[in-house]
Amino acid sequence: MADYLLFATERYALPILAPLAQALHASGQRVSAWFEGNARGLEAQVAPFVHPVDLKAAVALRPRAVFSAANWVPPFVSGAKVQLFHGFNVEKRADTRGHFRVRGLFDLYCTQGPATTAPFRELAQREGHFAVAQTGWPKLDPLFRDDGGASAALRTPAGERPVILFGSTFTERLSAAPLLIEQIAADIALGERYWLLTLHPKCPPELFASYRALAGPNAAFVEPEQVMAAQRAADVLVSDTSSIVSEFIVQHKPVVTFRNRAPKPHMLDFDDADRLPQLLRQALAPTQALMAEIVRYAGSIHPDRDGHSSERVIAATEDFLSGELGVLKPKPFGARFRALQIRKELGYWGRGAR
Structure with missing residues (x-):
């Protein structure tokens, strides 16, 4: 049994993380959640078995992976940093400021479908400090499986x-x-x-x-x-x-x-x-x-219509951790500066997990 951490800063992240939490729990893993900002205190709405933790506890947890439904993730928490996205690319703003902006904080991008996968794979080939796997989006899993009568x-x-x-x-x-x-x-x-x-x-x-x-x-x-x-x-x-x-x-x-x-x-x-x-x-x-x-x-x-994107995210994360998705280059210098900004924003200057 391993520890996995969910990370969110906004309420809209809850339906993204809930199916993933259920899939992790079903596979026998321990699931914790550290929510900041507008998502703080809403961990129980993801699933009753998710254990809420604060920042210090998240660092001490030393999770195997951190799944983020925000556009950032604290780099001083251990584990693979996995980006799940908080929406589709709907062209609200330029690519360099929107969906395809890479800040050097994530190790693995779990993409939703070909329209997103191809640009991120081009970026990964150029940058070299993150991997990409097309998994589908956990948020959409409930659209294609029994929802317990909620829609009815x-x-x-x-x-x-x-x-x-x-x-x-x-x-x-x-x-x-x-x-x-x-x-x-x-x-x-x-x-x-x-x-x-x-x-x-x-x-x-x-x-x-x-x-x-x-x-x-x-x-x-x-x-x-x-x-x-x-x-x-x-x-x-x-x-x-x-x-x-x-x-x-x-x-x-x-x-x-x-x-x-x-x-x-x-x-x-x-x-x-x-x-x-x-x-x-x-x-x-x-x-x-x-x-x-x-x-x-x-x-x-989003070609997947089987309701199992969460399971594919977990499998892709394990492939990344086992080295099957290649060896990454060191994170760019800008990522270190961003890490300091995150520490300042969170008011945390303690030692990060090694």
């Missing part, structure tokens, strides 16, 4: 009506939430469709209050921890430039996007809020051409 429970109030899920990014300049609320409220009032409403945990509290107020016989508000069940329950997603678009599309279901930063053929994108009902009708009766684009894109970002 969300869908039951809809009866025979189609179910529409709304989810929005927190990035203010890209968020549809404040711009579509009147049109969504009007559609909810008609009652022809049943809505599941959710927001990114970092959205403003007043926006949360506005959307929670829409709940009733024709709509329900869904907490961030229920989002995967909501995606299973819904027929169509309405969103913007959020990673949830890519998460939803892997189920081969239509998405309607409002002013997406980089619209693609698999999306039904629109820029006039009053056209929302029209786009919903199109999404609920998709053309063969649209479905072909959806299937093609889903295959490029």
Whole structure:
């Protein structure tokens, strides 16, 4: 039995780490979690058997591997540092600042699909200080296996009506939430469709209050921890430039996007809020051409549909630790500077694990 550590800084990391925690536990391993920032104190929401630890305990634990759903990880904790990602590449910003930014903190990147794997393998070949394995994304495991009736429970109030899920990014300049609320409220009032409403945990509290107020016989508000069940329950997603678009599309279901930063053929994108009902009708009766684009894109970002990405992450980590993924070069000088910044931010100057 070995010790493994989960690391997170935001609440949205919980559904990413939960399936991995379950897979580690099922294989007989000990699972601990060190959560900082907005994720602090939420370890029990990942799984009841996950042992919460603080920074000093995480160092003393000397885990075999640290799985991070943040864009950083404390380098002074022992074990392989494994990047799981907190979303898909949805082109919110330039590659050098976004999905493909490499800071020298991770040993292994577990990529979601070919669209992410190829760029990271090019970077790994050039940089030499990290390895890459295409595993799929643990967060999506619940989409493709029994979820204990969670999705059915969300869908039951809809009866025979189609179910529409709304989810929005927190990035203010890209968020549809404040711009579509009147049109969504009007559609909810008609009652022809049943809505599941959710927001990114970092959205403003007043926006949360506005959307929670829409709940009733024709709509329900869904907490961030229920989002995967909501995606299973819904027929169509309405969103913007959020990673949830890519998460939803892997189920081969239509998405309607409002002013997406980089619209693609698999999306039904629109820029006039009053056209929302029209786009919903199109999404609920998709053309063969649209479905072909959806299937093609889903295959490029996340071809695995077996619900076992977590097991592949564990296997890839063991391959890395056994040397099967090659020998890494030393971390770049910039990584040492970043390590000092992390120590300063955390207020920790104790000895790291060797």
